[in-house]
Amino acid sequence: MANIKLPKPEELSKIDHKPPQKRWMDTPAEFKQGMYCYGAKGKNLSAVDFPNARDWSPDDKDWKLPENWKEIVLEGMKERLGKYRSFHIFMDICVRCGACADKCHFFLGGGDPKNMPVLRAELLRSIYRKYFTASGKMLGKVAGARELTEDVLKELWYYYYQCTECRRCSLFCPYGIDQAEITMIGRELLNLLGLNTDWISGPVANCYMKGNHLGLEPHAIKNNIDFMVDDIETITGIKIEPSFNRKGAEILFVTPSGDLFGDPGIYTCMGYLMLFHELGLDYTWSTYASEGGNFGFFTSMEMAKRLNSKIYAEAKRLGVKWILGGECGHMWRIINQYMDTWNGPADFLEEPVSPITGTRFENAKATKMVHIIEFVADLIKHGKLKFDPGRNDQFKVTFHDSCNTARGMGIFEEPRYIIKNVCNNFYEMPENTIRERTFCCGSGSGLNAGENMELRMRGGLPRANAVRYVHERHGVNLLANVCAIDRAALPALMDYWVPGVKVAGVHELLGNALIMKGEKERTTDLRGDALPGKEGNEDA
């Protein structure tokens, strides 16, 4: 007993604290619970003919890879290097200046160097060098090249599902290297081996079979909207009668299915319904093109294209003139950047014109699809809507720019313009955390599952940190946004980092403030909470 040397307190506290001093190539990924999603189910992969369909789990040692997995990855890489010039360039031109290193929310919140975009890209580049460049083939590690082994493959999987494809890093890259595109290709390569996540492949299969991520069938969609219609009648005294799959309507409305089902998305959806009713808009819902979101985008370009095609197909079937789209993030990146190339030209549609103001949406000339935020900002600008912003006085609001609408299509001012018209209290977060420099919610690109909650909290830290600043300084208690994934993911983020801040879509706030013809005196907001000064009258 006397010979045992007890460690001193400071020695005890030092155990394991220093990370290993090895090069990144020699440090295999350590899979930590809470940092990754469940593996895909075989039935969901086979529903869309994805390769190597089988149930698998990242926790297992054996990932049930096909025997020739390495050949498949390298062939896949070769094909994509030939097909996508951007990918080829991104593999070649990085000078590792580090401008992107400290711009990723996962790195800022978690501190793992492999979340520096430069290093995340390097995980794939090192393989590229080994098999596709002369220097890498000859010099190996010295030239930054490494063998593709199972450990390397697992590392790729672990970190390429720790990127939300938000593109904040690319904003700071002097070469314009787009890490989101590198992640997309990385995920495509993993997809070739069936290495997909349950949270992504489930919605993809549902969307392919039923038209939306949740697998809502036509009657369920109608039921959900009927629920909202009932609630709107209780609150406003106005009975709304939306139409479904109506041929000959002027406009087809498409929104993410999260708005039909999830809380607080449903309140945003109630806002749409009220707005369209008030305008007397000639529009229809579709129970087939019932999903604006596209989780196929997080598996492969080809799958995203397949899922996206239903929007034009339905517009054609119903014979509408143009398409209006609800609040969503990646849905808009796809519409704005890919839809026309994939599934266009939509020459059977007309260039969108607002039936209320006559404004021609020239920016949507190619896609024929208009973002509801632009549509409504135009209505307000022309004085077509009346508001009582006092009905949002219970809120002190800040606005979170969704990565996709901000960096993907430059929508910065319209949502702010709407919020300022429908709310009396609006406060901006610090300049380097909004607009094109906005921080991701930490749950985009199919990472908003439950089992990876730690990852989500880390990734969302920089955003939450800025919300906390306005919460403490101005008493902000509502985080507004224009994205369904934000509405699904940010409530959890706020509960952990900034308790007391609620999350709402811009159209929920609009619905609260919108003065509708013939409405009764409202006593509650769309959530059924008493309006300021109307406490105790909720049942009136």
Add this chain to the structure above:
Amino acid sequence: MNLINLLSSKKSAILKRWFDEIVSTYPDATSSFLKTQDDPFANPVGQTILHGIDGLFDELLKDTDSNEMPSFLDNIIRIRAVQGFTPSQSTAFTIFLKKVIREELKDEIKEDQLYNDLAALEARIDKMALLSFDIYMKCRETLYEIKANEVKNMTFNLLRRANMLSEVQEE
């Protein structure tokens, strides 16, 4: 000079060493970033730690028991609780301060025979360490609560959608 005055006069040197000790628990590439970027929105982790330990240090030197200490601790531990550290690794930064003070004030403590004062201060640091474990547990419990609530809400909405709920109506 008593220990409290001594600590006040050496505050910036002690805080720097304490901060360096804490950020050295991150990989090299990360710790050098945490030290250099001083914008709180571009470097939320580094700056939260820096402001947190500044506040904690002042609280430790006060005569009375502190009300502010839990919130300063919370800011730091809430972050470390989701960064993949073990419970001891998440909270050990409080104990680092003992070593920092002993090393930084080694000569003065010996010269002025401040051992009694030091023992009293270290007892306060121990209390802070215990408090930090309570906070760590609370953060982890919140995390699991959030997970559970997401599932609960989803289930509730599913049942509601399937018309399987029949709530008691108010009279």
